[in-house]
Structures are given as structure tokens and as C-alpha cells.
Amino acid sequence: MPAFSLEPSQTARCAELRTLAAERLHPLAEKGEPGRVNRPLVAELGRLGLLERLFTSGALDLCLMRESLAYACTEAETALALQGLGAHPVHAYGTPAQRERWLPAVSDGGAVAAFALSEPGAGSDAAALSLSAVPDGPSRWRLTGEKCWISNAPEADFYTVFARTTQAGARGVTAFLVPADRPGLSGTGLDMLSPHPIGALAFDAVPVSADDVLGEVDRGFRVAMGTLNLFRPSVGAFAVGMAQAALDATLAxxxxxxxxxxxxxxxxxxxxxxxxxxxxxxxARLMVYAAATAYDEGAPDVPKRAAMAKLLATETAQYVVDSAVQLHGARALRRGHLLEHLYREVRAPRIYEGASEVQRGIIAKELYAEPATVKALEAVETMEAS
Known part of the structure; x- marks a missing residue:
């Protein structure tokens, strides 16, 4: 892997992670059942200290972990990423009690987390979600509705759930931490192309209270977007890891x-x-690193950079894996071949956490809102008027 912009210690750590993934994680992944949570694999990620790093490292380190794991074991990469996606809202927006209850268990691999945003009628248009949080007394609600395409569902131990508390578009959404054993919560697994667990959830008047709120009431969309701005560049890193594996296989x-x-x-x-x-x-790798660095430095254009990185990297990985299959010929289509596995894995990242079309919309919106763009438009209008 090129070390441009990386310190020697970072490059060495990436090589170490590839070795760990190949020698300790891949054998556990092979024993897992497609479409089910592989708890021994999650536990091993905890024993290796990788899950704890989700909460102690920055965006660039997260990208380096995901890229390195993806190169040698996509299942381990995905298990790590899903723990981070589901638990990051607790880490970033949770109360001390919420963090104390769940984060140690996530870090050691004993509890499985999930991020429940998408719905049957609100995938790319996340602000259109309809899962309702109906008031049930002071600071209490009942969740009623459905979630769909939720990774780790229905086997997760807790869910970060986004529900509508008022009818005010994106501003009327609240994030809740919902343990899986709450009465009225049920789910089913979905048989998907990708091998990792994905399911649907049904909420039948599931009780939640102020103690379960993540962040502020009616400000849950901020929790969702804050989480996605961190994880979108790392989805790109996942894609880069797969692309590099396909490229190396093709060179050989x-x-x-x-x-x-x-x-x-x-x-x-x-x-x-x-x-x-x-x-x-x-x-794609360089754009992912740039977006992650911008996040770590608190740059104002993180949404645009995150969207660019996710878009370019996932589209690139699709091209690279497809080209690798073409150059390998029929052998690459045989069940169990590395490229057959990558071919199934590489398609989903162009859809989840915002489809490629959504990323283009974000990029365009951010571009037109940038001060430099506004000044340029004003200058053009002035010249045209004169």
C-alpha cells in the first residue's frame, strides 16, 4: 500500500492489521453463517483491541483500519464497521449512563450494535422517515412503525433508532437508544446478495423515555448526519481495501x-x-485520506469531502473488481474464489449510507453554498449587468 501522506508507524500498523485479518480473523469468518451475526468474530475483534479503537481514534485511523481489514477479510471489516456505526451515536451523543452501560460491552465484543435509520419508504430520503414516537406521558413515547435494510438486525443487542417526534421534516426526528429486549420490538432477517446480516424491524408501541434519548429531542437528524459524516469516508476506505485486493490478485x-x-x-x-x-x-485512496483528515481537523467542508470520498471510492471499487473478474475469466465466477466474494461484496456500498446519487446531490448542494461560489456568482452577475 502506498505510504503517501502516512507516517511510517501508520504504514506498519496497516501491514500488521492485514496479517491479523488473514491469520486470526479470516478463519473465524469462514466458520460464520452468511446473513447472521458472527459473534465469535466480533469477540475476537474485541480481544484484539480493534473495537475499542472505534472510540479512541480519529477518522483517518478508522479509515486505515477498515481498508486494511477489508483487504484480507471483508467480514471482519464489516463487523467492526457495524459496531462503530451503531455505537458511535452513543459515544458522541449519549448520556454518561448510556455510555457506561453499552460502550464497554461493544468494545470487548460482548454486545452487538445497530444503526436503524432506513425504512421501507425512506431509504435515500432519510428525512421522510415515518416511524412515529407518540407521546405517552411526560418525557415518554411509544415507537410504532418499521425499519428496513438494517445491518445486524434482528440479532443486535441494541439499536440507535431514529423516529419522528413532530411533523417538521428533518427537524422533527429524535434518536433513541433501544435495547433489543424492549417489549413490542421484533424483527426478521433478509436474504441479501451481501453476506453480512441485514434485517427488518417492527415496532409495536415500543416504550422509550427521556433516558433513552440520544442528543436532544427533535434534533436526531443531527445525530444521524454527524455519524454518517464520520463513517462515509470509511465506507470509501472499505471500498479501497477491496479494490486493492482485486488489483493485487489481477497483477498476480x-x-x-x-x-x-x-x-x-x-x-x-x-x-x-x-x-x-x-x-x-x-x-480514491487519496481522496478518502483527505476527507478523513478534514474530519479530524474540524474543517468546514467535511460533508462535501465525505460525500466525494464515498462516491469516488465505491464507484472505483465496482470498476476495479469488475475489471478483475473480466481479466480472470470464468474462474473468478466460481463460488469461493476471492473475486466471486468481492463481486458480491462490492455492490452494496454504492447504496448504503447514502446511494451514489445522494452523494452527488450533497456535493452539488455544498458547492453552491460555499462562500467562494457565492462570491463568484455575484462577480459574474456584476459583469453581466455592466
């Missing part, structure tokens, strides 16, 4: 494969394709 295959009187790599069309794969992978 095209160097060994005999074809047309030479090696496959000697064909100009193959060499150009591999060059394009490498170019796009490195460009």
Missing part, C-alpha cells in the same frame, strides 16, 4: 497466465486496464 494472475504466446500481462489491452485499475484505486 496476469503475470502467471499464459496466453497468445506470452503472458497475459504482455497484451497491451490488459496492461492498459491494469494501469487504469491502479490509477483509480490510488486516486
Amino acid at each position: 494472475h496476469t503475470s502467471r497466465r499464459d496466453a497468445f504466446g506470452g503472458k497475459l500481462r504482455d497484451l497491451q489491452s490488459v496492461g492498459h486496464t491494469v494501469a487504469e485499475m491502479a490509477l483509480r484505486t490510488d486516486a
Whole structure:
């Protein structure tokens, strides 16, 4: 992995994580059941101290962890990321009591977390969610409705749930910490293309109170977007890790494969394709690192950078993995082949945590709102008027 912009210690840590993923995590992943939470794998992530780092490290370190794990074991990467996504709202917006109850258990791998935002009718349009929080006395509510496409559902131990407390669009949403054993909460698993667990949740007057609120009442959208701004660049890092694995597999295959009187790599069309794969992978990696650094430094343009990083990296990984499959031929489509696995894994990141189209919308909105853009438009209007 190129070390541009990284310290030697960071590069060494990435290499160590790849080794850990290959030697200690991948064997546990292989024993897991597709579509189910692999608790032994989660527990091992806790024993290795990786889950605790979700709450003690910055965005760049999160990206480096996700990229390194994805290269050698996508299941371990996803298990780590889902713990972070579901528990980050508790870490960043929870009360001392909420953090004390759940974060140690998440860190040691004993409790599984989930982030419950999407609904059957409110996926990309997250502000349109309809799960209702109906008042049930002073500072108490009953949650009624559905969530869908929720990673780790229905097997998580607790959920960060976003519900509508008033009819005021994005401003009328509240985030709640809901333990899985609350009465009225049930769920079912969904059979998806990706191998990690995804399910639907049903809320039948599930009781919650002020003690369960994350952040402030009616300000839950801030909790959701704050979490996604952190995790979107790291989705890009996941994609970069997969792209690099596919690229390395392709370099090895095209160097060994005999074809047309030479090696496959000697064909100009193959060499150009591999060059394009490498170019796009490195460009995506640098954008991911830049977005993560901007987050860690508190830059004002984090939403735009996070969206750019997620968009470029996930679209790049799709291209690189698809190109790798093409250059490997039929062997890459055989069940159990690395590229067959990556081909199933790589599609979902272009949809979850904001589809590519949503990211383009965010980028455009942020661009038009930037002071430099406003000044440029005013200057153009002045010149046209004169």
C-alpha cells in the first residue's frame, strides 16, 4: 500500500492489521453463517483491541483500519464497521449512563450494535422517515412503525433508532437508544446478495423515555448526519481495501497466465486496464485520506469531502473488481474464489449510507453554498449587468 501522506508507524500498523485479518480473523469468518451475526468474530475483534479503537481514534485511523481489514477479510471489516456505526451515536451523543452501560460491552465484543435509520419508504430520503414516537406521558413515547435494510438486525443487542417526534421534516426526528429486549420490538432477517446480516424491524408501541434519548429531542437528524459524516469516508476506505485486493490478485494472475504466446500481462489491452485499475484505486485512496483528515481537523467542508470520498471510492471499487473478474475469466465466477466474494461484496456500498446519487446531490448542494461560489456568482452577475 502506498505510504503517501502516512507516517511510517501508520504504514506498519496497516501491514500488521492485514496479517491479523488473514491469520486470526479470516478463519473465524469462514466458520460464520452468511446473513447472521458472527459473534465469535466480533469477540475476537474485541480481544484484539480493534473495537475499542472505534472510540479512541480519529477518522483517518478508522479509515486505515477498515481498508486494511477489508483487504484480507471483508467480514471482519464489516463487523467492526457495524459496531462503530451503531455505537458511535452513543459515544458522541449519549448520556454518561448510556455510555457506561453499552460502550464497554461493544468494545470487548460482548454486545452487538445497530444503526436503524432506513425504512421501507425512506431509504435515500432519510428525512421522510415515518416511524412515529407518540407521546405517552411526560418525557415518554411509544415507537410504532418499521425499519428496513438494517445491518445486524434482528440479532443486535441494541439499536440507535431514529423516529419522528413532530411533523417538521428533518427537524422533527429524535434518536433513541433501544435495547433489543424492549417489549413490542421484533424483527426478521433478509436474504441479501451481501453476506453480512441485514434485517427488518417492527415496532409495536415500543416504550422509550427521556433516558433513552440520544442528543436532544427533535434534533436526531443531527445525530444521524454527524455519524454518517464520520463513517462515509470509511465506507470509501472499505471500498479501497477491496479494490486493492482485486488489483493485487489481477497483477498476480496476469503475470502467471499464459496466453497468445506470452503472458497475459504482455497484451497491451490488459496492461492498459491494469494501469487504469491502479490509477483509480490510488486516486480514491487519496481522496478518502483527505476527507478523513478534514474530519479530524474540524474543517468546514467535511460533508462535501465525505460525500466525494464515498462516491469516488465505491464507484472505483465496482470498476476495479469488475475489471478483475473480466481479466480472470470464468474462474473468478466460481463460488469461493476471492473475486466471486468481492463481486458480491462490492455492490452494496454504492447504496448504503447514502446511494451514489445522494452523494452527488450533497456535493452539488455544498458547492453552491460555499462562500467562494457565492462570491463568484455575484462577480459574474456584476459583469453581466455592466
